[in-house]
Amino acid sequence: AHTDDRGHYELLGLTPGDLVVRLAGESSSTQYFQGSAPNPNNDHRGMQPVYYSNVDSLASALVLHLAPAAQTNADFRQATEAAFDINGRLSGFIPQAWTQLQLFRDGDRIPLGRAFVNLSSGQFRVTDVVRGSYTLRVQQYQADPPLWFAAEEPVTIASEPIRNLAVQLSGGVDIPVSVSYEAGAQDDGAVLLMLLPQHALGNLRQLSLGNFANPVTDAQPSEPKAFTNVVPDKY
Numbered sequence: 001a002h003t004d005d006r007g008h009y010e011l012l013g014l015t016p017g018d019l020v021v022r023l024a025g026e027s028s029s030t031q032y033f034q035g036s037a038p039n040p041n042n043d044h045r046g047m048q049p050v051y052y053s054n055v056d057s058l059a060s061a062l063v064l065h066l067a068p069a070a071q072t073n074a075d076f077r078q079a080t081e082a083a084f085d086i087n088g089r090l091s092g093f094i095p096q097a098w099t100q101l102q103l104f105r106d107g108d109r110i111p112l113g114r115a116f117v118n119l120s121s122g123q124f125r126v127t128d129v130v131r132g133s134y135t136l137r138v139q140q141y142q143a144d145p146p147l148w149f150a151a152e153e154p155v156t157i158a159s160e161p162i163r164n165l166a167v168q169l170s171g172g173v174d175i176p177v178s179v180s181y182e183a184g185a186q187d188d189g190a191v192l193l194m195l196l197p198q199h200a201l202g203n204l205r206q207l208s209l210g211n212f213a214n215p216v217t218d219a220q221p222s223e224p225k226a227f228t229n230v231v232p233d234k235y
Contacts, residue, residue: 002027014066016066016067016068016070017065017066018063018064018065018066019063019064019066020051020052020058020061020062020063020064021051021052021061021064021074022049022050022051022052022061022110023047023049023050023051023052023076023078024049024110024112025046025047025048025049025112025130026046026047026112026113026114026128027112027114028102028103028110028111028112028113028114028115029114029115030099030100030101030102030115030116030117031114031115031116031117032099032116032117032118032119033116033117033118034118034120035118036123037123037125038116038118038125042085042114042127042128043128044082044083044084044085044128045080045081045082045083045128046080046081046082046083046128046129046130047078047079047080047081047130048078048081048130048132049105049108049110049112050076050078052064052074052075052076053074053075053076054076054077054078057107081130081131082130082131082159083127083128083129083130084128084129084157084159084160084161084162085125085126085127085128085129085161085162086103086125086126086129086136086155086157086161086162086165087123087124087125087161087162087163087164087165088123088124088162088163088164088165088166088167089121089122089123089124089164089165089166089167090117090122090123090124090138090151090167090169091122091166091167091168091169092149092168092169092170093121093122093140093169094140094142094149095119095120095121095122096119096120097119097140097141097142097143098140098141099117099119099138099139099140100138100139100140101113101115101117101124101126101136101137101138102115102136102137102138102139102199103115103126103129103134103135103136103137103155104134104135104137104199105132105133105134106132106133106134106135109198109199111137111199113126113127113128113129114126114127114128115127124138124167129157130157131157131158131159132156132157133154133155133156133157134154134155134156134157135152135153135154135155135199135234136152136153136154136155136165136167137150137151137152137199137200137233138150138151138152138153138167138169139200139231140169147171147172148171148172148229148231149169149170149171149231150169150170150200150203150231150232150233151167151168151169151170151232152199152232152233152234153165153167170231170232171231172228172229172230172231173229173230174226174227174228174229174230175195175226175227175230176225176226177193177207177209177225177226177227178209178225179191179193179209179210187210188210189210190208190209190210191208191209191210192206192207192208193206193207193208193209193227194206194207195207195227195230195235196235197233197234197235198233198234198235199233199234200231200233203230203231203233203235205227205228205229205230207226207227209225
């Protein structure tokens, strides 16, 4: 939900259960621009993300127990503070390809920050970032042939902007996998392995190893031995 001009917000149609509410500050977005520099019209103010009621970690958040048809309130009192820009350029960049920039606060899986990127040159800017430690994540998708490229760069905002940050994009890699069994364990079943991404859920990879027959031919299919096309993320 977004607040209105009075700071009011509503989260409607929620599934009953135990919920937490997070004030994210600036919504995460990526916009494209042409020319040498964007004109973001930013005010160099920002807001630290907090959970209700005004705590900075999920573990400390107040849990709201929402029953069917119930309503509740979660009010925040959070001041803005000085914020700074991150400026740089993408290396290994594919011109005119779909591009997304996201900023993740350390320990948080919800992106924030308004980003601008030039699809011709790879120049970028993230505006109004408040103090803290972050991971800047960049993703690109090339349609023909279909390929993903990504990068993650740690950044720390203290009291000044970051300038001339170089971010190197990389393609996916294959990660070989094998499963061993302790003494007495049987290897006559299938084992499902999952590579769970911390940031981009589309990067999830699954792999099945073991003995499982094809129901049509009763033949054992060839087993994949690697997670394939794994793009940079935290897993």
